[in-house]
Amino acid sequence: MENLIRFITKNSPWFTWLFLAILSIVLLCQTNPYHRSIWFGSANFITANVYDAQSSVTGYFGLRQANVELLERTGILEAENQALRQQLQEYQALDFHQHDSVKHQYRYLIAHVVGNSINQAENYITLDKGAADGVHQDLGVADQNGVIGIVANVSEHYSLVLSVLNPKLRLSVMLKDTEAFGSLVWDGKDSRYAVFEDLPRNVDYNNGDTVVTTGYTSSFPKNVPVGRVVDTFDGGGSFLTLHIELFSNFNRLNAVHVIFNKEQEERDQLQASVSATE
Amino acid sequence: MSILLYILWLLLAVVLQVLLFNHLSFFGGVALVYVIALLKAPVEISRVLQIVMGFLVGFVIDIFCNTPGMHSLTAVSVMALRDSILHLYNDDPEFKSGLVTMQQIGLSAFVRYALSFIGLHCLLLYIIESFTLFNLPVMLVKVLISIGLTFGFCMAFEFAAAKR
Numbered sequence: 448m449e450n451l452i453r454f455i456t457k458n459s460p461w462f463t464w465l466f467l468a469i470l471s472i473v474l475l476c477q478t479n480p481y482h483r484s485i486w487f488g489s490a491n492f493i494t495a496n497v498y499d500a501q502s503s504v505t506g507y508f509g510l511r512q513a514n515v516e517l518l519e520r521t522g523i524l525e526a527e528n529q530a531l532r533q534q535l536q537e538y539q540a541l542d543f544h545q546h547d548s549v550k551h552q553y554r555y556l557i558a559h560v561v562g563n564s565i566n567q568a569e570n571y572i573t574l575d576k577g578a579a580d581g582v583h584q585d586l587g588v589a590d591q592n593g594v595i596g597i598v599a600n601v602s603e604h605y606s607l608v609l610s611v612l613n614p615k616l617r618l619s620v621m622l623k624d625t626e627a628f629g630s631l632v633w634d635g636k637d638s639r640y641a642v643f644e645d646l647p648r649n650v651d652y653n654n655g656d657t658v659v660t661t662g663y664t665s666s667f668p669k670n671v672p673v674g675r676v677v678d679t680f681d682g683g684g685s686f687l688t689l690h691i692e693l694f695s696n697f698n699r700l701n702a703v704h705v706i707f708n709k710e711q712e713e714r715d716q717l718q719a720s721v722s723a724t725e
Numbered sequence: 726m727s728i729l730l731y732i733l734w735l736l737l738a739v740v741l742q743v744l745l746f747n748h749l750s751f752f753g754g755v756a757l758v759y760v761i762a763l764l765k766a767p768v769e770i771s772r773v774l775q776i777v778m779g780f781l782v783g784f785v786i787d788i789f790c791n792t793p794g795m796h797s798l799t800a801v802s803v804m805a806l807r808d809s810i811l812h813l814y815n816d817d818p819e820f821k822s823g824l825v826t827m828q829q830i831g832l833s834a835f836v837r838y839a840l841s842f843i844g845l846h847c848l849l850l851y852i853i854e855s856f857t858l859f860n861l862p863v864m865l866v867k868v869l870i871s872i873g874l875t876f877g878f879c880m881a882f883e884f885a886a887a888k889r
Contacts (some may be wrong), residue, residue: 459773460805461805464801464805467797470780471795471797472798474794475793475795475853501744562789564791566753566754566755567790568854571791636863637753
């Protein structure tokens with residue numbers, strides 16, 4: 448017994464190291480973002496508040512650029528609005544009635560980015576809206592330029608978003624012109640680029656083509672911009688891999704919107720009611 | 726008193742790391758300024774305390790970076806080896822208290838000590854990171870850039886402190 452105590456006290460640094468290293472490894476192995484505890488991440492109360500204070504200062508830095516982008520975006524929307532108005536008039540002339548539920552399928556909530564990283568192997572974004580604002584897991588997040596990520600975890604007033612710059616996120620995307628689809632992943636190299644995988648080889652495309660979401664998953668509506676094709680990587684086989692330049696500048700995120708899909712809520716309620724009666 | 730001052734320096738380094746240096750990436754590499762504060766830790770602190778300190782600092786950085794365990798595992802392991810690394814380069818038996826500085830152990834010993842410490846830390850950190858994403862050339866570039874940036878800041882700080 449005495450020998451054991453002497454052994455432990457003599458080697459106490461190594462026991463301390465072993466204990467803390469095992470603790471770290473346990474933390475390290477919680478790889479699933481959905482199971483990751485809110486307490487050990489940037490969405491907990493203290494860290495989120497520190498980041499909040501920081502972004503209340505740095506949030507102003509990118510405003511000039513954000514303004515320009517917003518103006519460009521308003522221009523595009525204005526043009527689209529005009530075109531749609533024109534179409535609507537044509538349809539009205541034909542006495543065409545659109546079904547009510549199709550009109551407002553999506554709802555948007557403005558949130559601010561309080562924490563963000565772009566140089567980790569797996570990047571997360573912290574937003575200042577949480578469960579109290581109705582945010583829940585799997586909602587899509589975008590900004591004025593394009594797709595940002597998907598909500599992975601929420602606390603009362605903050606939420607943690609799995610960024611596009613995270614290899615754990617696979618997004619269903621397509622080429623806007625041909626509607627040929629595949630999946631978007633990040634290769635971990637550069638925060639400005641991502642990779643469009645599994646595009647069938649027979650599809651026609653050009654560099655500069657726009658890539659948008661497919662709407663196949665409930666997180667994003669169809670046609671949310673993602674990026675543009677800049678390069679092809681031909682790995683052989685029957686699929687192509689394209690390099691995509693992302694529209695969103697992850698270096699300078701500020702205001703984003705969380706996308707609520709009303710049909711998804713309806714579907715969830717329906718499924719919940721079915722399982723309740725079983 | 727000097728220990729208290731050192732703890733303040735350590736806190737400042739952590740805050741700077743989280744709020745400033747984590748956001749300044751250069752081809753994917755980041756300057757790890759908190760490592761500079763760790764490698765200068767006073768030599769009279771016991772080995773156990775050094776290890777615990779490494780863990781706490783790494784843990785706080787992890788929480789802010791959303792990388793649970795990564796920085797803490799690295800800092801714990803490197804701090805466990807710190808005394809041995811220091812003994813490799815410093816042969817002055819009189820050096821029993823105070824911060825590890827250039828004046829204390831000499832320029833060449835300090836450079837070798839700092840490079841070993843920072844190099845080991847960065848290498849270990851990015852190896853642990855790449856368990857989740859394997860991309861060797863990108864990782865090596867990141868390691869080299871991080872070592873360069875951190876060592877640069879370390880020497881700049883050292884010369885600035887020596888001048889005063």
